[in-house]
Structure formats: C-alpha cells, structure tokens
Amino acid sequence: MKTNPAKWTKKHLLGIEELTEEEITLILDQAANFREVLSRAIPKVPALRGKTIVNLFCEASTRTRASFELAAKRLSADTLTVNVNTSSFLKGETLKDTAKNLEAMKIDMIVMRHGCAGAPHFLSERVTSSVVNAGDGMHEHPTQALLDVFTIKEKKEKIKGLKVSIIGDIAHSRVARSNIWALTKLGAIVTVCGPKTLMPAEIEKTGCTVTYSIKEALENADVINVLRIQMERQQKGLFPTIREYVQNFGITKEVLKKYAKKDLLIMHPGPINRGVELSHDIADSEYSVILDQVTNGVAVRMAVLFLLSQGAKRKEV
Amino acid sequence: MCPDDKRGEIEMSTTSRILDEAGIKRTLMRMSHEIIEKNQGTERLVVIGIKTRGAFLAERIAGNIKEIEGKEVPVGAIDINLYRDDLTETAGQPVVRSTDIGFDINKKKVILVDDVLFSGRTVRCALDELIDFGRPEAIQLAVLVDRGHRELPIRPDFVGKNIPTAKTESVEVRLKETDNDQEEVLVIHA
Amino acid sequence: MDILIKNGRIIDPANGLDEKGDILVEKGVISKIGGTIQKAGAEVIDAKGKICAPGFIDMHTHLREPGREDAETVETASRAAVRGGFTTVCAMPNTTPPCDSRANTEFIIEQGKRAGLIRVIPIGTITKGRKGEELSEMAELQRTGCPAVSDDGDSVEDASLMQRALEYASMLDLLVISHCEDKKITGAGVMREGYFSTVLGLAPIPKEAESTIVARDISLAERTGARIHIAHVSCSESVEIIREAKKRGVKVTAEVTPHHLALMDKDLKGYDTNMKVNPPLAGEADVKALKKAVKDGTIDVIATDHAPHPEHEKEKEFDHAPFGMIGLETALPVIRKVLIEEGDMEWPEVIEKLASNPARILGCGRGTLSKGAVADIVMIDPEREWIYEKEGILSKSVNSPFIGTKMKGQVTDVVAGGRHVLKARGIV
Numbered sequence: 001m002k003t004n005p006a007k008w009t010k011k012h013l014l015g016i017e018e019l020t021e022e023e024i025t026l027i028l029d030q031a032a033n034f035r036e037v038l039s040r041a042i043p044k045v046p047a048l049r050g051k052t053i054v055n056l057f058c059e060a061s062t063r064t065r066a067s068f069e070l071a072a073k074r075l076s077a078d079t080l081t082v083n084v085n086t087s088s089f090l091k092g093e094t095l096k097d098t099a100k101n102l103e104a105m106k107i108d109m110i111v112m113r114h115g116c117a118g119a120p121h122f123l124s125e126r127v128t129s130s131v132v133n134a135g136d137g138m139h140e141h142p143t144q145a146l147l148d149v150f151t152i153k154e155k156k157e158k159i160k161g162l163k164v165s166i167i168g169d170i171a172h173s174r175v176a177r178s179n180i181w182a183l184t185k186l187g188a189i190v191t192v193c194g195p196k197t198l199m200p201a202e203i204e205k206t207g208c209t210v211t212y213s214i215k216e217a218l219e220n221a222d223v224i225n226v227l228r229i230q231m232e233r234q235q236k237g238l239f240p241t242i243r244e245y246v247q248n249f250g251i252t253k254e255v256l257k258k259y260a261k262k263d264l265l266i267m268h269p270g271p272i273n274r275g276v277e278l279s280h281d282i283a284d285s286e287y288s289v290i291l292d293q294v295t296n297g298v299a300v301r302m303a304v305l306f307l308l309s310q311g312a313k314r315k316e317v
Numbered sequence: 318m319c320p321d322d323k324r325g326e327i328e329m330s331t332t333s334r335i336l337d338e339a340g341i342k343r344t345l346m347r348m349s350h351e352i353i354e355k356n357q358g359t360e361r362l363v364v365i366g367i368k369t370r371g372a373f374l375a376e377r378i379a380g381n382i383k384e385i386e387g388k389e390v391p392v393g394a395i396d397i398n399l400y401r402d403d404l405t406e407t408a409g410q411p412v413v414r415s416t417d418i419g420f421d422i423n424k425k426k427v428i429l430v431d432d433v434l435f436s437g438r439t440v441r442c443a444l445d446e447l448i449d450f451g452r453p454e455a456i457q458l459a460v461l462v463d464r465g466h467r468e469l470p471i472r473p474d475f476v477g478k479n480i481p482t483a484k485t486e487s488v489e490v491r492l493k494e495t496d497n498d499q500e501e502v503l504v505i506h507a
Numbered sequence: 508m509d510i511l512i513k514n515g516r517i518i519d520p521a522n523g524l525d526e527k528g529d530i531l532v533e534k535g536v537i538s539k540i541g542g543t544i545q546k547a548g549a550e551v552i553d554a555k556g557k558i559c560a561p562g563f564i565d566m567h568t569h570l571r572e573p574g575r576e577d578a579e580t581v582e583t584a585s586r587a588a589v590r591g592g593f594t595t596v597c598a599m600p601n602t603t604p605p606c607d608s609r610a611n612t613e614f615i616i617e618q619g620k621r622a623g624l625i626r627v628i629p630i631g632t633i634t635k636g637r638k639g640e641e642l643s644e645m646a647e648l649q650r651t652g653c654p655a656v657s658d659d660g661d662s663v664e665d666a667s668l669m670q671r672a673l674e675y676a677s678m679l680d681l682l683v684i685s686h687c688e689d690k691k692i693t694g695a696g697v698m699r700e701g702y703f704s705t706v707l708g709l710a711p712i713p714k715e716a717e718s719t720i721v722a723r724d725i726s727l728a729e730r731t732g733a734r735i736h737i738a739h740v741s742c743s744e745s746v747e748i749i750r751e752a753k754k755r756g757v758k759v760t761a762e763v764t765p766h767h768l769a770l771m772d773k774d775l776k777g778y779d780t781n782m783k784v785n786p787p788l789a790g791e792a793d794v795k796a797l798k799k800a801v802k803d804g805t806i807d808v809i810a811t812d813h814a815p816h817p818e819h820e821k822e823k824e825f826d827h828a829p830f831g832m833i834g835l836e837t838a839l840p841v842i843r844k845v846l847i848e849e850g851d852m853e854w855p856e857v858i859e860k861l862a863s864n865p866a867r868i869l870g871c872g873r874g875t876l877s878k879g880a881v882a883d884i885v886m887i888d889p890e891r892e893w894i895y896e897k898e899g900i901l902s903k904s905v906n907s908p909f910i911g912t913k914m915k916g917q918v919t920d921v922v923a924g925g926r927h928v929l930k931a932r933g934i935v
Contacts, residue, residue, distance in 0.1 A: 026412065033396070033413045033416070036415060036416060040449070045399035045446075045449070046445070047398075047400070047401070306399075
C-alpha cells in the first residue's frame with residue numbers, strides 16, 4: 001500500500017481557489033472515512049476533544065450552521081453559536097471588535113458566515129484561531145463545493161471528464177464560484193448557464209463555458225447544480241419576471257425529458273424555491289441527490305475541521 | 318593541522334536484525350497456537366488489527382488459525398487517528414484511514430493485534446475506539462514485538478518477541494504489504 | 508533670508524530649462540537662475556546630484572476641513588504636502604459644510620496661511636451645497652479666490668443643470684473640474700468590473716459609470732465653449748473620448764492619479780481596503796492606456812486625489828469601508844517608478860505634469876522657475892532609497908497601500924513662498 005502523499009498544512013480554509021488538486025482530494029478521502037464514523041452505533045470520536053469551535057453566523061442560515069455544529073459535536077469539540085440577531089453586532093460592534101472579543105475567549109476555530117466578501121480573510125488576519133469560511137458574500141462557500149464534489153464522486157465514481165452544468169444566478173453565487181474552482185481543478189468540464197444579466201464579467205476566464213441556453217446546459221450533462229434565485233434580484237431589475245425565468249431556465253420534467261441524459265444527477269445547495277429553479281416534482285425525483293448532499297455535508301465538514309486542527313497544531317510545533 | 322575527517326565517515330547508526338522473514342512467519346504461527354490454546358478454541362473469537370501493519374498481521378494470524386483449527390475467524394482493522402492524544406506517536410501525517418469492522422463485537426473475545434508495543438498509548442486509543450463500537454466480552458492484546466518503556470498500565474497477552482531497547486533506539490517492522498519485499502524486524506541504534 | 512541653491516539639475520519645462528546650475532532666491536522671489544551664482548550671507552543648499560524643479564501643484568486634494576478634522580486638517584495636509592514636494596494644493600469642496608460661499612472660501616485660504624507652509628487654493632462647488640440642484644454663486648467664488656469649481660465626489664446628475672453650469676462658468680472663464688460618474692451605474696459596486704471582481708466576489712463598477720459621463724460632460728462643454736478638466740481618469744474609453752475631443756479643439760484637460768498608474772484591479776486580492784478607491788483601480792489594459800495617454804499628452808496632469816480616512820473607518824469589511832487613499836507623500840516615488848523607471852518618460856515630462864501644466868490650467872501662477880516668480884522650489888534626490896513607514900506619516904490618516912514598501916526618489920528640500928520649509932526632510 002502506498003502512503004498518501006498529500007499533506008494538510010493550511011491554517012485556514014478561506015476558499016477553494018487557493019487549494020491544489022491534491023489538497024481537495026485529501027479532504028474528499030478523509031470525508032469518506034468520516035462518513036463511516038457517522039454510520040456507527042456511537043457516531044462520535046474524541047479527535048477534537050477540548051477544542052472550542054465558534055460558529056459566527058452574521059447571515060441567516062439553518063442547514064450550514066446545523067451541519068457545522070453537528071460536525072464539531074461528532075468530533076467531541078465544544079461548540080458555541082453566535083448569531084447576529086442575538087449578538088452585539090446589532091449594538092454597532094464592528095467586525096474588528098468581535099474578532100478581538102473572540103480572541104480573548106481563547107477559542108480554537110471560528111466558522112464564519114458573513115454577507116461581505118473578504119470578511120473571513122479580515123478575521124484570519126486578526127485572530128490566532130483557525131478560520132473556516134462558511135460563505136462570504138458572493139465570494140466563496142468552500143465546504144459547499146467540497147460536499148458537492150464529494151456527492152458527485154460518490155455517485156459517478158469520478159470527476160475528471162464529467163460534464164457539469166451550474167444553472168442560475170451565477171453573478172451573485174458563492175456556491176457557483178467555489179464549485180467552478182473545485183470542478184475545474186479536478187478535471188471536470190464546467191458550463192455555467194443563466195440570464196446574461198446574471199452572468200458575471202469574464203467568468204469564462206476561470207475555465208468554464210458560458211451559455212444562455214438551457215438546452216446547451218442540459219445536453220450531455222452528467223450533473224447539474226441548480227442555484228437558488230433570490231427574489232430581490234428581480235426587484236433590482238436584473239430580469240423581468242420570475243415567470244420569464246422559469247420559462248427559460250427552470251428545471252421541469254418536460255425540459256429534462258427533452259434534453260437530459262437518463263442518468264443525470266440534479267443537485268441544489270438549498271433552500272429550494274420550489275416552482276422557480278426546480279419544479280415541485282423534480283426536487284424529490286429519482287434524479288435528485290439533494291438529500292445526499294446534506295448527509296455528505298456533515299462528513300465533509302468533519303474532515304475540514306479535523307484537518308485544520310491538525311494543520312494548526314503542526315504549525316505550532 | 319588538519320582535523321581527523323575519518324570520524325565523519327563512520328555510520329551514525331547501526332542496525333541489528335532481530336527477525337528475518339522466516340522468523341516472522343514462525344513467530345506468528347506460534348502466537349496463533351497460543352491464542353487458540355488460551356481461548357480453548359475459536360468460539361466467539363474475532364481478530365482486529367491496528368492499522369497499518371497490525372491489520373496485516375491480524376490477517377495472517379486469522380489465516381494461521383484457519384490453517385490450524387479449520388475455522389474462519391472474522392477479521393477487522395481499525396484506524397486510531399481519531400482517538401490520538403498529543404503524545405501518541407504519529408507517522409507524521411494528519412490523515413485518517415478507514416476503519417473496517419464488518420461484524421458485531423458485542424460479547425466477543427477480541428484479539429487486538431499490533432506490530433510493536435512501546436508506550437502503550439496506541440493500544441489505549443484502540444481500546445477506547447473498540448469500546449465505542451460495542452461491549453466485547455474480553456480484549457486480549459497480541460503484539461509481534463514488545464520493546465518495553467510503557468507509559469500506561471498496559472500489558473500484552475501474546476508476545477512474538479521481547480526486545481529490550483533503549484528509548485533512543487527505534488524498532489522497525491518491515492512487511493511486504495507496506496514496505497519492501499524483504500520482511501524483517503530491525504532495531505536501529507541511535 | 509536669501510537662499511542660494513547650488514549645483515542642481517534645474518528642470519523648468521515652462522521655460523524649456525534642463526541644465527546644471529544655481530538658483531538665487533532673494534526677498535522670496537527667484538532673482539537669478541542658471542550658471543554659477545555667488546551671494547554673501549545667503550543660506551546655501553547643496554543640490555549636487557539633485558533635481559531642482561518648480562514646487563508641485565496638486566489639483567486634487569481632500570483636506571477634510573471643515574467637518575472631518577479627525578481625518579485631516581489643513582495644517583496636517585500642508586505638512587504632508589511639503590514632504591511630498593507640493594507647494595500648492597487645491598482643496599476639494601466636499602467638506603462639511605461644502606465650499607460654496609465666500610465665507611468658506613476665505614476660511615480655507617486663512618487656514619492655509621495659518622499653517623504657514625504652502626499655498627492652499629480653495630476649489631468652489633458647482634452647485635449650492637453640492638446638492639446638484641441649483642448653481643452656486645460662481646462669480647463670488649471666483650472673486651474670493653477659487654480658480655475652479657467642482658462637485659467632486661459626485662457628478663452633477665441633472666444634465667441640463669450641468670449644461671447651464673458650464674454655460675455660466677464659460678462666461679467667467681472659470682475652470683470646471685468634473686468628477687465623472689453615473690452613480691446609478693456604479694450602484695453598490697466597490698471595484699472595477701472584470702475577471703477580478705468576479706473572482707473576488709465583490710460588487711462590480713462597470714467602466715461605463717465613468718465613460719458615459721465623460722462623454723456627456725465633454726459634449727456639453729464643447730457646445731458652451733467652457734473650460735473643463737476631467738478628474739481622476741481611470742479607463743481607456745475615457746482616454747479615447749478626451750483624445751478625440753482635444754483633436755476637435757474642445758477646451759478639455761485631464762488628470763490621472765499615481766495609484767491608477769501603479770496599481771491594478773488584481774492587486775485587490777487580499778481585500779486591502781486601502782486600495783478601495785473611486786474611481787476604482789483599473790484593469791491591466793486600461794492602465795497601459797492611461798500610461799500611454801500621459802506620455803502623449805492626452806492626460807495633462809498628475810493629481811493625487813489625496814483622500815484621508817481615519818484608521819478605524821478603513822479597518823472594516825471591504826464593502827463597508829469608505830473609498831479613498833492618501834497620496835501626497837508617495838506621489839513622487841510612485842510616479843518615478845511607474846513612468847520613468849518602468850516607462851519611457853523623462854524627468855522634464857513628469858515635472859510638466861506635476862507643476863507646469865497644473866499652473867497653466869488653473870491660471871494660478873507659480874509652477875515655474877521664471878526670474879521674478881515667487882520662489883516655490885522642490886529639490887529631489889532621484890536615486891535616494893527609503894521605506895515609507897507608518898510611524899513617519901505626516902498626514903493625520905494612514906490609509907495607504909504603500910506602507911512598508913521600498914521607495915526610490917525623495918524630496919529632500921522645499922522652498923515655498925520664498926521660505927525654506929523642508930530642510931533635509933525635516934519640516935522647519
């Protein structure tokens with residue numbers, strides 16, 4: 001048996017863009033082992049016992065927060081959730097002061113979700129703990145991309161050469177950006193599809209193909225990752241109506257029958273706007289692996305928390 | 318005057334071979350006999366090795382037991398990386414391998430197998446992990462080499478070879494599944 | 508006290524001078540220039556190996572006084588300016604209250620005199636209160652000492668009002684400095700739209716936010732015959748429009764900041780808020796076009812757009828930090844690197860952009876080393892290396908992305924208004 005050459009040395013996980021293919025593969029391999037832990041009678045290991053992990057969520061989230069909390073608890077870490085609605089953020093405390101206060105509490109890791117791109121970078125420059133980006137504005141959502149790729153690999157047994165289409169509001173989506181990085185680094189062929197007004201500038205320079213046609217996005221696709229459409233984008237005049245969006249980009253049984261392969265996988269980061277990006281019956285259909293994504297999310301996050309705690313430890317030595 | 322350079326050319330460490338391939342084979346066979354003898358047969362016996370080398374030794378012991386008694390004994394392997402304390406010897410990489418126990422360990426007699434017993438911390442991790450899997454009737458420890466210097470009250474039930482060592486020395490077990498084709502047990506003197 | 512500057516390389520583009528020689532300042536005025544000069548009792552400045560140029564004139568500075576004295580005051584900005592080689596700065600009027608009246612104008616001039624170092628020139632507003640609704644009393648502003656008006660920080664959104672403003676200003680031969688930005692196109696944007704805004708996940712500002720208003724303002728100026736100066740140009744489209752307009756004889760001039768030449772959108776990786784500026788840092792192709800425009804004269808002036816913000820305001824999430832960086836003390840070495848070392852320009856061309864052209868465009872005098880001119884002289888050591896340290900910054904604010912970087916080219920001495928105000932880097 002040959003030993004795994006990849007090593008984890010990073011102290012923070014701020015994005016996928018700065019990871020190598022080997023580092024991504026390492027996380028995925030570790031996640032598989034953590035998924036086995038989750039299937040045990042006692043789905044808990046003492047690996048992070050005595051460590052304190054703070055969930056700093058400055059943006060609303062249920063599933064990501066719950067997933068991280070569960071992952072930390074399964075590793076026997078102590079967790080603390082700071083939710084912006086009940087914390088002193090409302091009293092006008094700046095991110096800088098919040099960082100200082102957390103630092104004074106001597107915690108080990110901060111999992112942060114924030115509405116501004118670069119907020120986890122800002123934090124990582126001001127605290128000694130490790131920082132995990134759980135979503136920063138429109139920039140990245142690394143653990144989402146990792147669990148997405150994990151889910152694909154599990155179902156399709158490979159990533160390289162697969163055709164993956166990401167459909168929706170690409171311009172405002174951190175999930176899209178992180179997925180593009182992860183998929184291209186692992187050798188997938190990525191297409192992004194959505195209205196031109198929701199397509200960010202020069203996105204093709206990241207290595208993906210751009211199309212405004214749902215037909216092109218679906219034809220020969222092995223996987224589609226369908227993004228949530230936020231209602232406020234319509235109010236800002238970025239597209240005429242939800243109705244028009246659904247007619248041109250909505251995933252329905254008809255559109256799948258027309259263009260999709262029989263073994264297509266449908267993913268969605270959640271929460272789903274049923275009837276908008278996905279029709280009511282598709283979310284629960286045989287194509288959908290949306291619930292697998294949720295299960296895999298805990299395992300992937302366990303892998304990330306474990307590797308970061310080891311990486312930080314090694315730096316100290 | 319030139320300093321005596323010759324000193325720098327002498328090897329900094331010397332290696333003694335304690336067991337060769339044949340020696341390992343015989344030792345494992347003798348241990349397998351002992352396991353069967355002490356447990357008066359193979360009833361409720363399971364063999365679980367500590368990854369990486371302990372797992373391969375466990376496979377061989379189970380194979381030997383089948384040869385001796387004609388009975389299949391379930392074999393499993395555990396990875397203890399999620400149960401380490403800071404002082405457990407690491408191979409240097411913070412990675413987790415898979416744990417494969419495909420059977421119920423409740424009320425079973427577990428033969429826990431590892432290659433080298435040293436401080437005892439690795440075995441302590443393995444005990445904690447096994448107890449999270451279920452409640453075995455008993456856990457018996459089988460090691461190929463006991464090199465002394467225990468830091469915890471852990472003692473082996475079956476020993477291949479007792480090798481008294483200095484703390485500065487290291488003991489290496491080389492198996493064909495993990496290292497090279499020449500199997501041996503070495504003591505490397507600092 | 509008379510001042511004798513010896514053995515410097517005298518560069519005065521306005522008079523076509525580039526030669527080794529001495530300069531004599533008597534009674535605050537340049538009395539002799541060129542050749543070897545002797546004067547008993549004069550303070551001698553050894554300018555061997557140094558360049559002697561007219562003191563720089565910054566057409567675009569934010570002094571923050573009145574209203575934001577926590578960020579900067581006329582006094583602290585004067586000190587920073589002197590260190591940077593600027594003997595005149597133009598105070599942009601987006602203060603609180605804005606400079607739209609005689610009282611405000613006189614206050615700025617008075618504060619400059621109180622600081623006693625350099626000439627502080629007030630720029631008045633185009634509209635009352637800078638609100639973009641009614642014209643300000645431009646004649647009075649001019650009479651009280653404003654050589655130009657600007658609503659900088661904003662465009663005049665109402666095109667018909669801008670047309671009338673240009674019409675009125677042309678009657679007075681008053682320069683209009685235009686901050687060209689369609690705020691509706693900017694929206695919530697915080698950096699230049701492009702590959703990097705996409706990858707960094709930051710809200711984009713399309714180039715059209717600037718270029719559409721540049722086109723609008725130039726066409727309005729053309730019709731009215733007004734003199735218009737385009738502030739902080741940042742994209743190739745704007746450059747093209749200005750170039751064509753100049754060919755047609757439109758009375759348009761333009762400026763660029765040092766940071767728009769030295770930095771690019773890709774430098775925003777790492778989310779350093781000190782690089783968050785408006786207009787935003789440009790893409791590689793645009794920066795190339797800007798440099799070319801400086802070389803070929805489409806861009807006439809280098810102005811700093813010195814924009815101080817207190818540290819705690821900048822130390823925030825990128826989205827929430829205010830726009831702007833300081834620049835008075837770093838302009839010279841940054842320009843030297845970008846245009847002379849990495850580019851193909853020479854010192855006389857650079858000094859033209861920093862001194863001669865601003866003086867001519869503003870019509871405010873100085874900017875030359877002519878005999879009889881008030882002595883505003885800067886001495887530059889073009890080879891001296893130094894590090895721009897945070898502790899030594901004279902500006903009250905420290906929002907600069909150049910902190911800690913090695914600089915080459917340093918202002919060593921400054922004579923302003925005939926007084927030796929900077930002696931070997933120390934303020935007198």
